[in-house]
Amino acid sequence: MKIFNSPQVLQQELLEAKKCGKRIGFVPTMGYLHAGHLSLMRIAKDKTDILVASIFVNPMQFGPSEDLESYPRDFKSDEVLCEKEGVDYIFYPNNDDMYPSGYSTYVDELVLSKVLCGAKRPGHFRGVVTVVTKLFNIVLPDVAVFGQKDAQQVRIIQQLVRDLNFPVEVVIGPIVREADGLAMSSRNSHLTKEDRNKALVIYQSLLLAKLLIEDGRDVSSVKSAILEKLGYVTGLSVDYVEIRNYDTLEEAESFESVILIAVAVKVGKVRLIDNIIVWN
C-alpha cells in the first residue's frame, strides 16, 4: 500500500496503470473509517484491479457554522484499516494540494442539490461535486463506490457523472448499521452515551414508515407517523423528514415509483442523517 499526498504524482501513477489496461476502483471518504466505508472498499475491490481510497475532509463542503474543525480524524487507524481491506493507494492530500492559491473553479448541480440537505446546507453540494470532479480526474476510476447513507449525495453524483460524461460507473453500497440499527457514521463518535441511545429512534421511525406503507397508508400519514415517533424523544430536533421520488427528489404524492424516505435530525450538537429507499 502506498500513500500519496500529491494529486499530480498519484495521477501519473494511475495513468500508467490504465495504459496497461488495469481497472481502477475508488472509494472517496473523509476518513475516520468505519464498517460502512470498509464495505464500500470490498465492493470496489471485487470489480477492479487497483483499489484507491481517498481520505480528505473537504473544507469546501462545510458551511461557516458547521463542524469542519471538530470533524473526527484518525489517519493512523484509517491506514491500518485500508491495509487490511487491500487498498493499493491511499490519496491523502492537504487543503493546499487540493485548493492551491488562486483556486477559482466550481462545479454546481442546480436542481437536485436545492432540496433536503441542500436546502439546509447551502454550498454543501457545490463542495461535494467540485471535490468529486477533482478526485475523479486525479484517480481516473472505472468504478466509484458511494454509500447509500448519503442518498442525496449519491443521486447528485449520478447526475454529475451523467451530465459531465465522466467515464465512471457509480455503484451504491447499502447502509451498514450497528447491531441496534443506528446507521454507521463517523459523526456517531461525537454522541454521548445518552444521545446515542436517543438516536436509535431514527431508524426505528424509518422501519415504522416501511410497515405503514405495506399497510397501504398514504404519503402524508406516513410522514406524520415518522414525525410523531421522532417527537417522543426529548433533546432530539428534527431538521427534516422527507418522502421524495428518488429519481427527481421531488416530493412524492404516492408510493408508486422508487421512493426515498430521508430523515435528518440533531441529537445534542450532532447532525445525523438516515434513509430508506422503497421500491414498489
Add this chain to the structure above:
Amino acid sequence: MKIFNSPQVLQQELLEAKKCGKRIGFVPTMGYLHAGHLSLMRIAKDKTDILVASIFVNPMQFGPSEDLESYPRDFKSDEVLCEKEGVDYIFYPNNDDMYPSGYSTYVDELVLSKVLCGAKRPGHFRGVVTVVTKLFNIVLPDVAVFGQKDAQQVRIIQQLVRDLNFPVEVVIGPIVREADGLAMSSRNSHLTKEDRNKALVIYQSLLLAKLLIEDGRDVSSVKSAILEKLGYVTGLSVDYVEIRNYDTLEEAESFESVILIAVAVKVGKVRLIDNIIVWN
C-alpha cells in the same frame, strides 16, 4: 475518418484506444473551419497518435440576444477539411446528445471569467468551461489545442485544467491571419466587403500598440492610442480595449510582466475580437 454523434460511443472507442497506450490529440471547434482551426489540428497531430476534432455550436455559451442561430455552419466543408488534415474522429453531436432532458450540472470559473468578454457576455464562459469539461471527459485527450485568438478563453481553460486536475496538456496555437492581417474567424464570413475593410484597423491598432511599447510609452497612453486609431473608422464601435496581466487578467500598470492587449469591436452586426501577447 469516422464521424460520431454519440458521446457514449465515441468515449468507448477512445477508452479502448487509450488502453492500448495511444495518445489522443483534441481540437474542439464550433465548425465552419478555417486555416486557424487547421493550424491547431496540425499541432495536435504532431504530438499524438489519434486526432479528434469536435464540431459543436454550443448553445450554452451564447446569450439570448447573441448570434447562436446565425452562427455560420457548413458540415460538408468541415468534413472535407478534417479529412485533409488527417483527423481520425470527428465528434459532431446534436444539442440533445450534449444536454439531454433534465440536464442540471454546470462548471464555473469565478475570477478570470468576470472581465473582458465575460463582463460583456454574462454566462458565456460558464457555457465554455462546462462544454469543455464534457468534451474532455468524452474525448479523454492527452493534448488539447486552443487558439490564442480567444486569449481569455485559453487562460480560463488553463485554469479549469489546473483547478479540476484534468490530465490534459493545454497547448496554445498562434493566431492565424489573412494576408492583410485580419485574424481568421468563422464570423468574418458575415462581414460585408466594406466592413471587412474597416475591420483591418483592429490588427493595425494592435501593431501600433506594439511599436509604442517598444518606444517606452506607458499603459494609459498605449490604450489611448489604440482607442484613437479605432475611433477614426466610422461604423465601428468599440466593445473594449484592455491591457491586462496575462496570468491574472487584472489591469496592467506597466509592461513588466506578460501582457495581453485585447480588443473587441462591433463592425456592422459582427462582433470581432483580436489580441496580442507582449512578452517583456
